[in-house]
Amino acid sequence: MPIRVGVIGAGVMGADHIRNLSTTISGAEVTFVADLDAGRAAAAAPPSARITTNPTELIDSSDVDAVVIASHDDTHAGLVLECFEAMTPVLCEKPLAPTLLESREVVEAEADILAATGARLLSMGFMRRFDPGYAALREATQARSQGEPLQVHCVSRTAASGPGASSESAITNSAIHEFDIIPWLLGSPVTEVSWQAGRSSRHSTGDLRDPSFMLLRAADGTLATLELFLNARYGYTTACEVVSEYGTAALPEPAALAINQEGQRRSEVPADWRPRFADAYRLQLQAWISSLRRGEPAPLATGEDGLRASQVAQAMIRSLHSDGAFTKVTY
Incomplete structure (x- = not known):
């Protein structure tokens, strides 16, 4: 079965992720798209996907196995923490958060999950x-x-x-x-x-x-x-x-x-x-999806890497x- 992915943010970056996941990434299916602009979400989403203006609805949906966050920088930390509450793997575009305090809060929250369950949920989108x-x-x-x-x-x-x-x-x-x-x-x-x-x-x-x-x-x-x-x-x-x-x-x-x-x-x-790093985005997404399908840790940058950059x-x-x-x- 493919990994059912929900994408939050349907702007330039989010739309590219949706296109890649729907056309070039093996083992993935975009099932839900969230954006504050419903028309933009509908334009970017594949025909079979649900759309919403409420990202929490997407994160809590039983139709989503994993989440990509490509919304505004200010929303990243809060949405990642919501994914943690739902125990849903998440790929967050850079930066982890605009402030160091928020970045540290996210990393500490994942450390608690790792200690309790052995699971790493967060991957960072440092595609280079x-x-x-x-x-x-x-x-x-x-x-x-x-x-x-x-x-x-x-x-x-x-x-x-x-x-x-x-x-x-x-x-x-x-x-x-x-x-x-x-x-x-x-x-x-x-x-x-x-x-x-x-x-x-x-x-x-x-x-x-x-x-x-x-x-x-x-x-x-x-x-x-x-x-x-x-x-x-x-x-x-x-x-x-x-x-x-x-x-x-x-x-x-x-x-x-x-x-x-x-x-x-x-x-x-x-x-x-986007043209310069098209291969990087594709290879990163494929590595993430393939690791999720195998139940293995993702070989992407981690939350700790995001914190150090912050x-x-x-x-x-x-x-x-x-x-x-x-x-x-x-x-």
């Missing part, structure tokens, strides 16, 4: 761990074939920031990916961070200073940098390079259509992250409000 490029980069880094890693350089650029974006939300919602992937690549936690910004783009509005530049120091001494530019305008790109003692290793450029026309050569840049984010926010001073990460 399943991207073939990042996986190869991690393998090369941890093999130490180029000696010890010395620096990691990351770039993350999007075409335009979302409504109401601020420097804080850029840290908790966008940079959070690097806060997970950098220690995952190195096998060493981040211990100290610094947030910097110079001249901002004319497209940066409100409380958002954009682009920003972040420094992260790992426990093993490796220094990592992140350029985060939410209003790059030209499209979506991400890059990561590990500089080691005898060489470097970097993410490959994703394949793109090359066009030769009228004396010019060009290639198109995707408008957002702890790095909170240290970065403290640096932001301290004129870029290096700030210790408290675990």
Whole structure:
């Protein structure tokens, strides 16, 4: 029997999850979709699925074996805790919560369940761990074939920031990916961070200073940098390079259509992250569903991983409000 999945949130990310689970993921069936906009839920849901504007109705439904949370960041912690009450496995999109207090509450609640039942219910949607490029980069880094890693350089650029974006939300919602992937690549936690910004783009509005530049120091001494530019305008790109003692290793450029026309050569840049990480999302969902069908622990990022990323984010926010001073990460 397929795993019956309920998806909370039918926006861009939720609709993609619904499409993948319904068309490319083996052993899954989307049976319920919840969104505050009933029309959006109906548009994203497969014909046989139920729809609701009440996520609690979905979580408590006997038609749901597992839940994907792709709603607004502010709802994540509360919905995960509801899934815990129903003893329902849940895949939560990043971040675990916008605040450290909420993240810690979720992890402590799962620890109580684990101690009582031996069951892990929460998986985190840090999909870059399943991207073939990042996986190869991690393998090369941890093999130490180029000696010890010395620096990691990351770039993350999007075409335009979302409504109401601020420097804080850029840290908790966008940079959070690097806060997970950098220690995952190195096998060493981040211990100290610094947030910097110079001249901002004319497209940066409100409380958002954009682009920003972040420094992260790992426990093993490796220094990592992140350029985060939410209003790059030209499209979506991400890059990561590990500089080691005898060489470097970097993410490959994703394949793109090359066009030769009228004396010019060009290639198109995707408008957002979905084409770049399509394989990662698919592989992550399949790993989650397959583990549920086998009754095995999911090989995805855990709640503890989500908490550690939130702890790095909170240290970065403290640096932001301290004129870029290096700030210790408290675990």
